[in-house]
Amino acid sequence: MDDNARFQVLRNDEDQYSLWPADLDVPDGWQTVGKEGTKDECSAYVDEVWTDMRPRSLRERMADSAS
Numbered sequence: 001m002d003d004n005a006r007f008q009v010l011r012n013d014e015d016q017y018s019l020w021p022a023d024l025d026v027p028d029g030w031q032t033v034g035k036e037g038t039k040d041e042c043s044a045y046v047d048e049v050w051t052d053m054r055p056r057s058l059r060e061r062m063a064d065s066a067s
Helices: 039-049 056-066
Strands: 007-012 017-021 030-037
Touching (some): 007 039, 017 030, 030 039
Antiparallel strands (some): 007 017, 007 030
């Protein structure tokens, strides 16, 4: 593995995150979040911001059923 490889952090409409090589086009259904760096830097960012692994649609359904 190339230790100098650059990654970017992506997020989809369900608020799920992924690391993606910075030199590749962003796949359909995903958007960049503005974080780019090494794999370790991007992984640390995802660990910090993705605190609820449930997809957005599930969180919304659970909130609706609780009210």
